[in-house]
Amino acid sequence: MGTPIYPRSDIPASSTQYWFTQPIDHFGNNNGTWQQQYLVNATFYKPGGPIFISTPGETPLSTRYVDATYPSQLAQQMNALVISVEHRFFGSSNPMPDLSGESLQVLTIDNVLEDFAQFLTAARSNPDDVFPVPVSKNAKVIFFGGSYSGNVAAWMRAKYPDLVLGAWSSSAILYARLQNYQFDQGYGRHLQALGCAEQFSQAIDAVDDILTSSDIAPLQQKLGLPALSAQDTGGLLAGLGILYSLAPIYRGLDLVDSNVCSHFANSTVEPINAYTQMIKAAIAQMGISSEGLMQMGNTSYGLHNYALGQVDRTWYYMCCTWFGNWQVAPPADLGLSKYRSQLADLSYYQSNCQRKFGSDVVIPVDVDAYNAKWFDILKGASNIYYTTGSLDIWRDSTVLTSTGNLLSSRSMFTINGASHVQDLKFAQDNDLDTVKQARYIGNMFVSRWLRESC
Numbered sequence: 328m329g330t331p332i333y334p335r336s337d338i339p340a341s342s343t344q345y346w347f348t349q350p351i352d353h354f355g356n357n358n359g360t361w362q363q364q365y366l367v368n369a370t371f372y373k374p375g376g377p378i379f380i381s382t383p384g385e386t387p388l389s390t391r392y393v394d395a396t397y398p399s400q401l402a403q404q405m406n407a408l409v410i411s412v413e414h415r416f417f418g419s420s421n422p423m424p425d426l427s428g429e430s431l432q433v434l435t436i437d438n439v440l441e442d443f444a445q446f447l448t449a450a451r452s453n454p455d456d457v458f459p460v461p462v463s464k465n466a467k468v469i470f471f472g473g474s475y476s477g478n479v480a481a482w483m484r485a486k487y488p489d490l491v492l493g494a495w496s497s498s499a500i501l502y503a504r505l506q507n508y509q510f511d512q513g514y515g516r517h518l519q520a521l522g523c524a525e526q527f528s529q530a531i532d533a534v535d536d537i538l539t540s541s542d543i544a545p546l547q548q549k550l551g552l553p554a555l556s557a558q559d560t561g562g563l564l565a566g567l568g569i570l571y572s573l574a575p576i577y578r579g580l581d582l583v584d585s586n587v588c589s590h591f592a593n594s595t596v597e598p599i600n601a602y603t604q605m606i607k608a609a610i611a612q613m614g615i616s617s618e619g620l621m622q623m624g625n626t627s628y629g630l631h632n633y634a635l636g637q638v639d640r641t642w643y644y645m646c647c648t649w650f651g652n653w654q655v656a657p658p659a660d661l662g663l664s665k666y667r668s669q670l671a672d673l674s675y676y677q678s679n680c681q682r683k684f685g686s687d688v689v690i691p692v693d694v695d696a697y698n699a700k701w702f703d704i705l706k707g708a709s710n711i712y713y714t715t716g717s718l719d720i721w722r723d724s725t726v727l728t729s730t731g732n733l734l735s736s737r738s739m740f741t742i743n744g745a746s747h748v749q750d751l752k753f754a755q756d757n758d759l760d761t762v763k764q765a766r767y768i769g770n771m772f773v774s775r776w777l778r779e780s781c
Contacts, residue, residue, distance in 0.1 A: 376406030384476035387418030428684030473748030503650035530602035561668030563624030716745030
């Protein structure tokens with residue numbers, strides 16, 4: 328499973344761009360259309376095989392989504408056609424000419440899901456118009472997705488079971504919270520497993536003492552940070568502190584260990600000094616420029632820049648209007664360790680929702696209504712395989728939380744020692760045994776769904 332995928336000469340290259348015409352608003356009064364990009368890998372497809380579909384979600388579409396993921400490897404075993412369809416308002420798939428608040432009003436979950444439903448409906452009715460190779464009208468569809476894309480995969484199976492036979496939903500952030508302090512507690516579990524959680528938290532306390540003092544300039548200069556406000560500096564450091572949190576964990580290789588905890592290994596170094604070393608090393612290793620740091624930390628940056636192609640702006644709108652999940656420090660009365668500045672609070676994030684997107688944006692976002700519609704839709708849905716890593720920073724937003732499962736389903740697996748979406752990444756020889764086990768179980772579910780649908 329670790330061998331590269333090489334293109335056949337008798338089929339179009341997977342880099343070939345295809346476009347599907349979609350309505351701007353499936354449920355509103357805007358009757359205009361736009362072009363949605365998708366890619367196809369038919370390397371291992373054989374007549375009668377299934378369709379493996381995914382979306383990059385909150386990132387632009389690229390060939391890696393059809394060439395270098397686990398589903399693209401599984402396709403070889405199952406003779407599947409691999410497709411990835413770009414999400415509206417990301418990459419080259421833009422229903423509107425800009426990212427203003429007015430334009431983004433058609434960025435709704437219902438519109439997103441209906442985009443994929445219309446695509447699959449057309450693929451079933453007129454496959455020759457959609458695919459570069461002959462595909463049966465009766466081809467079964469399995470939707471794969473990880474993180475937010477895992478939401479889409481699960482929702483598509485739940486809402487359109489006639490179009491999607493099954494879904495593999497990895498590390499899906501399905502349960503929303505307005506103030507998601509549980510996010511950092513996931514990071515804390517990872518740091519604790521590596522032995523540096525206490526020192527990291529002590530460093531954050533020391534940072535907050537400085538940020539709430541009268542002179543933060545020496546700290547900013549020491550870290551090489553721009554001259555931001557104390558709150559923006561706290562928010563910037565929160566982002567820099569978790570840069571490696573989503574990296575996959577392999578046998579003998581954990582980037583959180585080598586790039587975070589390694590700086591706290593010397594007990595004679597004060598936690599704040601170890602933290603300083605860590606932040607400076609992360610900035611250097613990631614090659615983040617001064618302008619990049621300003622963009623990461625300054626909450627007023629690009630407020631009225633509506634140009635297309637701004638991934639962060641589109642995602643911010645989704646947080647403002649869909650599910651919140653603002654990543655904050657835990658309330659002091661809970662007695663939990665902090666892994667980010669207390670200044671990165673709800674006001675730090677939410678204050679810009681209306682400034683960026685207009686007064687029509689309601690704050691705070693109604694996460695209860697979101698959960699009532701988009702979490703509850705999953706209750707009773709069949710043929711969805713849920714996975715998450717035990718060290719996934721998003722774990723407590725998935726259905727497999729650290730304190731128990733949020734859904735009653737036998738199609739679930741917690742991947743011990745793994746991080747975010749590891750089971751759907753391209754298989755490697757040094758993958759954790761638990762990751763291999765998760766894939767084996769997923770393969771069995773997909774095979775059973777396909778077999779029982781015949």
